[in-house]
Every structure is written in C-alpha cells, then in structure tokens.
Amino acid sequence: MKTGFYTGRFQPFHKGHLSAVKQALKDVNFLYIGIGSAQYSYTSDNPFTADERKKMITQSLTENGITKKQFKIIPVPDIHSNPKWTAHVHSLVPRFDMVFVGDDGLVKKLFEKHTDIPVKIIKKEIPVCATDIRTAIKNNSDWKKYLSGSTIKYLEKIDALKRIKRSQ
Numbered sequence: 001m002k003t004g005f006y007t008g009r010f011q012p013f014h015k016g017h018l019s020a021v022k023q024a025l026k027d028v029n030f031l032y033i034g035i036g037s038a039q040y041s042y043t044s045d046n047p048f049t050a051d052e053r054k055k056m057i058t059q060s061l062t063e064n065g066i067t068k069k070q071f072k073i074i075p076v077p078d079i080h081s082n083p084k085w086t087a088h089v090h091s092l093v094p095r096f097d098m099v100f101v102g103d104d105g106l107v108k109k110l111f112e113k114h115t116d117i118p119v120k121i122i123k124k125e126i127p128v129c130a131t132d133i134r135t136a137i138k139n140n141s142d143w144k145k146y147l148s149g150s151t152i153k154y155l156e157k158i159d160a161l162k163r164i165k166r167s168q
Helices: 015-027 050-063 082-092 106-114 130-138 149-157 160-166
Strands: 003-008 030-036 071-076 098-101 119-121
Touching: 003 015, 015 030, 015 050, 015 098, 030 050, 050 071, 050 149, 071 082, 082 106, 098 106, 106 119, 130 160, 149 160
Parallel strands: 003 030, 003 098, 030 071, 098 119
Antiparallel strands: none
16 A cells, blocks of 8 residues: 655645645555644644644545545644654654655655655645635635635634634
8 A cells, every 4th residue: 555644734724735635645545644833732823733633634534525544644743853854754654655745845855855755746726825814814804715614614613713813
C-alpha cells in the first residue's frame, strides 16, 4: 500500500485543503494528515485546538466521500528547529512514501534536504488561505464559500466566530 503525508495548520480546514487531500489520494492509497503547530490554540494565527481541527478535517473529508479507511490525522507540535523537523515528523508519523505540499516552501525544502522521500507540489485548484478566511470572519465578509457545510456548522457550534473576532 502506498502512503503519503500532507501537513498544514488548518486554521480552519477549507476547500483548498480538501482539494489537496483529494489530489494526494489519487497518488496514494492512504494519507497521513499532520496537524501542524498542534500545541497552539486560542491565538490570532491559531484560533483552534488540535482536537477542533481534527474534527473539522474528519467531518469535511467524510462529508465529501473520503472514508476514515483512507486517512489518519496526527498532531505535529512545532519544535522550532528546522534541521530536526523531518526527524520529528518521522517520530510521530508511521512510514510514508510521498510528501504532498501546497507550494515550494519550507516543508518541501526540509523534506528534500533531510530525506529521500519524493515531494509533490499539489495544484492550487482553489485559491484560498485560512488567513483570508479568518480576516473575512473578522470583517463580517463572505467566508462560508470557502468551507464545506460540516465545517461551517462546526465553527458555528463552537462559537468560533466570536473567538476569531476577539483575537484581533
């Protein structure tokens, strides 16, 4: 079975992330999803806990036809040491054959420098980022168009809008 790894902060998990997971699952049978900066929550950049992000991701994926047999979500706390980060990931995540990234940024560079695992940049089919969603929430702009229905309901259930607006 071919496995992959995809990581992000998912603050919140949006349709761009969903698109990335769907693309990754075309190349692998099983995907480990790393919740980055897992130890941070209730801040402006990281308003959600790792557990809340895990629920958002699970609900959005299952709502969109991706079964729990196709993925596992693993919290990945920051260690603030780029040279040690890939070893840190390997200590938390079972063996994987491929890494998926959204851009040519730090995660790509670290895996290419410190491992021999192939890295694939995923096509950005939906141009959105979580920072823009949080900004839209703060500004009372249209933010729901970027999220799956289950994520919208979950954010409303946990009163996330007030939390995000308070963190300005």
